[in-house]
Amino acid sequence: MAEPSATSGVTEINQENRTLRDLVEIYRHLSGLALQDADIGTVAELIARRTAVTVAVISQKMGILAAASPGESYEHSVQYVHDHLIHPRLAHLLAMAGKTRRALRLPDPARNAAMIVAPILIGDTVPAYLVSLFVPPVEDVPEQSEDTHLLIAEHAATICGVILARERVITSAGSQVRDDLIEGLLSGSGRDHDEVVRWAHHLGFDSERNHRVLSVLIEAPPGGSERSKLVAEHAAAATARLFVAQSPDAITAVRAREVIVVLSEPATPGTGIRAEQLGALCVQRLGALFPDVGVSIGIGGGFREPAHIARSYEEARRTNEAIRRLGRRGAVVAFDSLGISHLLLQVPDPEALREFANDILGEVLRHEQEHQSKYVATLKCYFQENNSLRRAAERLHVHPNTITYRVRRVEEITGLDLENYRDRLAVQVALEILETLGEAEV
Structure with a gap:
């Protein structure tokens, strides 16, 4: 058997060195993306360009979070991934990679080919996966070995995990700021009128329209079990989604057993859905989705100035608590319609x-x-x-x-x-x- 020539040995060494330099350069670029506040789409684009493969970030529920193919548009890349990757067996393959917590080379049954799946970790959870689908190599782009592809995929998945974790922190912080602003408006704790106006406008409040505050009280199913509490939480979340879906500019706050909605009235009288109608729709929908959950809705008086949010909420809250105390489950009551009943409802017994x-x-x-x-x-x-x-x-x-x-x-x-x-x-x-x-x- 002929021994390898010195020339071929040198060629192999040179190839390995080039591969190593390319790998180091890709690592450096990926790490730089994390420092530059890039998103996972930018990571996918970099890997696709440097490795000449189609790259996608897939969520646990098989959603396409990002996609990139060499020389192709984002829309084309998403469609390609949708057509050639999303299939019934994919969930099983993703789960395999998720269990190992490392990048794996797996068969791609949809194309009778292969792909690399790298789990994206945030702490101990795997919210998504970075998947490389192999395509014919592009000219002038050096081919990496299988091990190199695995290393690149693992490092790219790590960077995606850093980016997603940062986005979660930012989203959580933004949500906390939003919740703090809403609580400040509901409690009337603003130091002055201008501050209250700034808070309200930051939340999307339109001072050109009339508003009313709704207090939706959620009563968990009997029993007091963890499941009862969980059902009540789901009902509260569904309530907030319903109001936002029907009125996208609604400002909502979800508490343990109460959903508070700052709702704008229709710009033109006689058009759109009024607070009473939305309240009735909410009771109807929750009754169908969560029949064991009790709900009642109090509607505060109308206002236009953000400074009156706290007053309207107090009216809605007191009205709601009173009618619930009287056993009027499923009632939708507007403070303005109470008349003398407003005084009667204040009687404790x-x-x-x-x-x-x-x-x-x-x-x-x-x-x-x-x-x-x-x-x-x-x-x-x-x-x-x-x-x-x-x-x-x-x-x-x-x-x-x-x-x-x-x-x-x-x-x-x-x-x-x-x-x-x-x-x-x-x-x-x-x-x-x-x-x-x-x-x-x-």
């Missing part, structure tokens, strides 16, 4: 309200249960029409004499005189209590 209403109209309610009469509805309509027998009769589609009879009958049952201011006021308050508690059709 709902039983005290029930006792008052029962003292005034208890006999009437019992009479209605026995005889299916319409006294409560008649009284409500009669008072709403400012004691007009004719208008009340028109609304209820009865003769005015029927209204007269029912009013007089109430006086007989209760012993009250509805011509007397105090008696009439007591009956009106009792009717409002019954409506607020939702315990009678009025």
Whole structure:
């Protein structure tokens, strides 16, 4: 067997030296990208250009985070990766590399070829993979050995991990700043008006439009288990997504059992979805997705100045807490629509309200249960029409004499005189209590 000539030995050494120099240069460029705040797309472009292969960064869910092919556009590269890499067996191949925590040369069943898969690590997690798909070599680009390709892929994956980790930190920090700004607006802790305006505008608040704050209270399924808490968290996240999807400029904050939404009203009256409609849609969607989760929504008063965000939130919160305390699960209540109910809802003990209403109209309610009469509805309509027998009769589609009879009958049952201011006021308050508690059709 002929021994290798000295010339061939020198050639091999020179080739190894060139390969080593290329490897060192690629390493240096990759490390430089991490220092230059580059993104993972730039890493993919560098590897594709220097190794003459198509490179992609694939997420755990098979999403294409970045792609690059020598001499091709980004769009063409993404399409190429989608057509030649994304297939049912890919998840299994990625998992293999993820378990080893190192770059592997694996078969590419979609093209009957091979590819290198390098897991991208952030701490102990593998959020993505760097994949090299081999294509015919490009002229004037030196070919690397298999081991060299593996080394390059591993180092590139390390750099991608550094970049992704940095992006996570930046995103987390930005999210924390955003949350702090929202909390400052909701609490009214701004030091002066200009500061509050800056905070609001930084969050995308449009001072040219009216806004309202919604407080969405989320009640976890019964049991208090970890699963119940997790379901409630998912319901809260889904609530925030729903409002942003329906109103992209909505400002949301998610707490442990509450989602707060600063919602802009339609620019033109009569167009778009109003806060009450979105609230009802939210209750409906959550009821379908999370049937065991309780939800109620309080809507604060309208405002245009950012300084009034805290007031509207306080109105929404107090309204929501009160209606939940009264057992009105699934209710959507606007503060502006409460009227005297706003005061009634501030009573700590709902039983005290029930006792008052029962003292005034208890006999009437019992009479209605026995005889299916319409006294409560008649009284409500009669008072709403400012004691007009004719208008009340028109609304209820009865003769005015029927209204007269029912009013007089109430006086007989209760012993009250509805011509007397105090008696009439007591009956009106009792009717409002019954409506607020939702315990009678009025």
